[in-house]
Amino acid sequence: MNEERLRRIQQALRDEKLDAWFFADFKGTDPIALHVLALHERPLVTRRWFYVIPAQGEPVRICHRIEPHSLDSLPGSIAFYGRWQEWQEKVKSALQGCKRVACQYFPSGIVPALGRLDAGLAEFLRTTGVELVSSGDLVAQFEVTLSLGQEAGHYRAMEVLLDTVEMAFKKVRKVLGGSGLLTEYALQLEMMAHMRKAGLTTSAPPIVAVGPHAADPHYEPQPLTSSAIRPDELLLLDLWAKEAEEGAVYADITWCGWTGSHVPADVAETFRIVAAARDAGIAKALEAAKGPICGWEVDRATRDVIEKAGYGQYFIHRTGHSIFTDDHADGANMDDFETHDTRRLLPMTLFSIEPGIYFPGKYGIRSEVNVLVKEGAAEVTGKKQTELPALLA
Numbered sequence: 001m002n003e004e005r006l007r008r009i010q011q012a013l014r015d016e017k018l019d020a021w022f023f024a025d026f027k028g029t030d031p032i033a034l035h036v037l038a039l040h041e042r043p044l045v046t047r048r049w050f051y052v053i054p055a056q057g058e059p060v061r062i063c064h065r066i067e068p069h070s071l072d073s074l075p076g077s078i079a080f081y082g083r084w085q086e087w088q089e090k091v092k093s094a095l096q097g098c099k100r101v102a103c104q105y106f107p108s109g110i111v112p113a114l115g116r117l118d119a120g121l122a123e124f125l126r127t128t129g130v131e132l133v134s135s136g137d138l139v140a141q142f143e144v145t146l147s148l149g150q151e152a153g154h155y156r157a158m159e160v161l162l163d164t165v166e167m168a169f170k171k172v173r174k175v176l177g178g179s180g181l182l183t184e185y186a187l188q189l190e191m192m193a194h195m196r197k198a199g200l201t202t203s204a205p206p207i208v209a210v211g212p213h214a215a216d217p218h219y220e221p222q223p224l225t226s227s228a229i230r231p232d233e234l235l236l237l238d239l240w241a242k243e244a245e246e247g248a249v250y251a252d253i254t255w256c257g258w259t260g261s262h263v264p265a266d267v268a269e270t271f272r273i274v275a276a277a278r279d280a281g282i283a284k285a286l287e288a289a290k291g292p293i294c295g296w297e298v299d300r301a302t303r304d305v306i307e308k309a310g311y312g313q314y315f316i317h318r319t320g321h322s323i324f325t326d327d328h329a330d331g332a333n334m335d336d337f338e339t340h341d342t343r344r345l346l347p348m349t350l351f352s353i354e355p356g357i358y359f360p361g362k363y364g365i366r367s368e369v370n371v372l373v374k375e376g377a378a379e380v381t382g383k384k385q386t387e388l389p390a391l392l393a
Contacts, residue, residue, distance in 0.1 A: 254368035
């Protein structure tokens with residue numbers, strides 16, 4: 001971590017009215033700390049280390065004496081410990097005068113992505129008189145904000161994903177109109193090949209789910225057990241990918257189609273409700289361009305639509321997730337269901353909005369878009385699906 005990044009962190013601490021940011025790691029227990037502090041390439045480290053960045057003044061590095069070089073890449077004074085009593089003394093000294101201290105934790109364990117500080121260490125920190133504050137918004141600011149180059153790469157990846165959906169729908173139309181056989185797994189392979197040919201990479205193949213399988217939000221088609229895509233069923237495609245270069249950012253979308261010539265009224269109505277919920281979530285997210293909006297508020301705006309329509313029990317997951325170089329990243333999630341995410345939607349952060357209604361044993365419908373918040377603006381980064389296409393002409 002260089003001096004310029006340190007100055008930015010300290011300014012952010014002052015802006016948030018925090019006195020310090022506390023980091024601790026033991027054999028990789030806090031990957032967020034390793035990313036924020038750029039400790040990706042380090043010497044052998046088998047002992048716990050601590051690092052305190054104050055809002056004002058010099059940071060403090062605390063390392064075990066047998067591993068004095070653990071934090072050589074970081075600015076600040078250095079203190080060493082051997083006995084356990086010594087690290088406690090050093091940490092207490094480093095936090096002297098601090099009242100509100102950020103760390104990787106979330107009150108009551110509600111947001112597990114931030115739960116990196118172990119309970120025992122938290123107990124000790126509180127004995128020093130400090131109030132522990134979640135570092136969630138700081139993590140988002142320094143870990144998942146897009147550069148202009150990353151923004152451009154995301155848009156390019158989004159175009160490929162949208163084109164992949166069109167390719168997949170055309171393939172299904174062709175097979176349904178002829179005498180061939182196409183399975184979920186075979187279509188998945190064709191979609192993967194299409195994305196790779198366009199220069200994208202992904203952490204996992206897309207979801208291709210037909211009929212009852214579409215009611216499973218994380219269904220994975222298998223070579224020997226995937227279903228054939230036959231007429232008059234719901235087809236769900238969920239795909240995510242990014243460009244291959246270092247630092248590229250994901251795009252992630254879900255589209256649905258009907259494999260018959262006419263969409264049944266109940267299925268069309270389900271799609272209408274899902275799309276209305278998605279649009280309500282988008283509208284709430286776009287308010288982040290004007291003032292603070294938290295992830296839970298987007299989920300609540302989306303979920304209210306589905307609950308008022310009488311289908312709340314069939315919406316079984318959060319509304320959306322943070323997106324960065326990992327498809328599920330460390331920024332705010334759109335969530336007032338699995339968690340109560342009070343992290344803010346910060347400028348130059350990206351996330352999905354993807355409500356769904358799932359009827360076990362029948363079908364499920366999900367519609368997913370990505371939203372990018374900017375300074376004074378926010379936008380959907382790709383197309384919104386506005387109707388459920390009938391794929392059998």
